[in-house]
Amino acid sequence: MWALPETVQMWAVFAIVAVGVYLYVRERFSIEAISVGLILALMVFGNLFVSPDNGLDTATLLSGFAAPALITIMALLVVGQGMFQTGALERMTMAINASLDKQPRRTLALVFGIAFAVSMFMNNTPVVVMFIPVLAAMSGKLGVNASRFMMPLSFLCILAGMTTLIGSSTNLLVNDVLVRTTDMSLSFFTQFVPGMTLAMIGAVFIIFMAPILIPDRESEEPILQASGQQYIAQIRVTPGHPLDGVEPTVGIYPRLKDVTVRMVQRGETSFLPPFEATLQTGDVLIVAATRSQLSSLLKTRPQYLRGMLDIGNFSLDEPVSDSAIMLSEAVIAPGSRMIGRNIEQIGFRRQTGCLVLGIQRRSRMIRKRMLDIRLEAGDVLLIFGYERDVAGLRRNRDLILLDWSTAELPDIRRAKAARIIFVATIAAAALSLVPIEIAALGGAMGMIAAGCLNIRQAVRALDMRIFLLIGAAFAMGLALERTGGAEFIGTNVVDFIKPFGTQALIAAVFLVVAVFTNIISNSAAALLFAPIALSIAEKADIDPIIMVLTVIFAANCSFATPIAYQTNLLVMGPGHYRFGDFARFGIPLMLLLWVSYVLLVPIFFGL
Structure with a gap:
């Protein structure tokens, strides 16, 4: 090991952090690659050129991966x-x-x-x-x-x-420093x-x-384009079903306004529109609806789900923990053995483990029970089943599974x-x-x-970009803190600004903390600069409460980078943002709050 002078160590860490932030903003490489590269660079530097007394060893730099x-x-x-x-x-x-x-x-x-x-x-x-x-x-x-x-x-x-004091954990951390330092x-x-x-x-x-300022970011995942064609499907009114006892209004059932009810089957009696019959347990509704509309019914209430699956004797009472529930589409292949037979005759549920929710036929409108429809080549079946069973349809020579149409459904039982x-x-x-x-x-x-x-599914929810980004952010913050870089900037900026008056001093503290909160996270910036701000308040004869609040508001200006605060990281995936998108929108917001606070300080605190 060749320990460098402490000043050289500090400036070297500044250079590594600056290069890292530049690479994040330029996005020439993936966030994962930049994060791993930053951590590696700091680990090599800390082990070869930093004295053990500074505590910049490998375990310290990797401690961010175990951070709360x-x-x-x-x-x-x-x-x-x-x-x-x-x-x-x-x-x-x-x-x-x-x-x-x-x-x-x-x-x-x-x-x-x-x-x-x-x-x-x-x-x-x-x-x-x-x-x-x-x-x-x-x-x-x-x-x-x-x-x-x-x-x-x-x-x-x-x-x-x-x-408020409890609005952010940052506020509580700074207040804790205030309580420990003063009365x-x-x-x-x-x-x-x-x-x-x-x-x-x-x-x-x-x-x-x-x-x-916020760019449109489309999902990188393929988007399922649902067909506007309608399927013939069936819903049984089971005990406790939301449709039980529903009366028609102007010949239609208002609870099913998004789908077209073509027939109601009650035993051997069929009712056609305009409807006058009040629905009751045991009724079977023949409906025409798009895939999107049927999916909405499946995702609203468990009773709708059970009512649609009851016809095919598909049991959801026994959960399958290792397989998700899927919705897909399959086409009846030319020469299929299913042609000319209905779903019951085929024994589709017994053969495949899946259930047919609907049948789509472009040639003509069908007004009969779905289970009575004799299949033709080219008919599209809307398939419901567990992932492993739906995947098994790929080997079925009588069907052509449309893989692009396969999507996961919420398991609303839970x-x-x-x-x-x-x-x-x-x-x-x-x-x-x-x-x-x-x-x-x-x-x-x-x-x-x-x-x-x-x-x-739980593992799939874990975003590796966020994981590595947080680890790199902690490593950078620790490196700046242990080599004295953060305190060096804060102290020198304040010493330079102090002769220009109290308002200028508050402006300098706010800006420095706001910049650092976007590099080393708000909690780290707050803990680092709260003692410095209280020391400045004592030297400059300023009310400590004013300086503490300055640190709180500045530390909460965590808008310019995704690593500044955990909510930014949480929305990064759903919003499909890039690193630079936060800077584009967050830096102007941060500067606006800085200017506003500095101008309003005399009004807030009577300076």
Whole structure:
């Protein structure tokens, strides 16, 4: 080992961090490759050129991979995947989508407003997890990319965290430094007036500038283009079914306004439109609907799902933990042995393990029971089954499985359990019953144990980009801290600005903390600069509360990079963002809040 002078060590770390941030912004290489390269460079440098006294060894640099923040984010991704796999938010999403048709702007404002209000009084990380699937569904309904909504969601929740003491873990960390260093403490609403003022300024910026500065990012995954052709399908009204006892209005059933009911079969009696009969248990409805419409029915309530599967004796009572539920399409092949026979005669369920939900025939309109339809070459079957059984259809010579049409369906049998686990996770974190990392990890394990998702689905929810990005961010922050780089910048900037007055000094502290919070994360920046700010307050004869609040507001300006705060990392995947997208939108927002705070400091604190 060749230990370099401490000053040289510090500047070398500055160079490594600068190169890393430059590579992240340029995006010439993948985030994963840059993150691994950064960690490797710091490990080589720390082991060869840094004295052991500085503590920049391999174990220290890799400690970020065991950090509570990383465990929290990974676990919350699994919790969110559990909500998605069970369609736990489907009914709420459908209610919001129904409102979107009539009042899209008001509905969007309401959703963002609720997210903001809730983030004022609880940790904003679970709030973002809660609203990601809601906004993803809303973006699909409005026909826009999810990137339009995900970054504003994260930023608004961060802004809300500025307003109260418990709005962000950063606020509590800084208050803890204040309590340990002085005999003072922040109350719950000490920061409310300046915090809410900055939050409102930031919110106005987001509303007007998001459409301009946030790029449209489309999903890199193939998008299933659903056919507009209609299938003939059947729904049995089972005991307790939502359709039991429904009366027709103007000849149609209002509960099924999105599908066309062509016939109601009651025993040997058939009812044709316009309908006058009140539905009752045992009725079989013959409906015409697109794949999208049938999927919506399957994802709304378990009773609809059971009513559609009851006809084919498809049992969902015994969960299959290692296989997801799939929806796919298959074409009757020319020369197929199925031609001229109906589904029951074929014994389709017994042969394949799958169920035919609907039959599509372009040649003419069919008004008969689906099970009575004799198949023809070219008919398209809408297939429902477990993943392993659907995959087995590839070997069936009588069918041509359309692989591109295969999609996973939410297992809504577990929706209630998923909601309970989700609420318990959020409540435990929000009420500080346990640390958020314990609540999140417990929620993730609960989702798996309750069958809301299997291990394969849980692993798929873990984003390797986020994992490596957080590890690299911790390594950079530790390197800057251990070599004295952060303190060097803070102290020198303040010493240079001090002769220009108190307002200029506050402006310098805010800007330095805001820049560092986007490089080494907000919690690290807050813990690093809170003692420095209190020392500055003592030397410059400034109220310590003013300097502490300056650090809090600046540390919450974590908008310019995805590594600055965990909610940015959470929305990075759903929004399909690149590293530079945060800088493009976040840097102007950060500078706006900096200028606004500096100009309003005399009003806030009577300077």
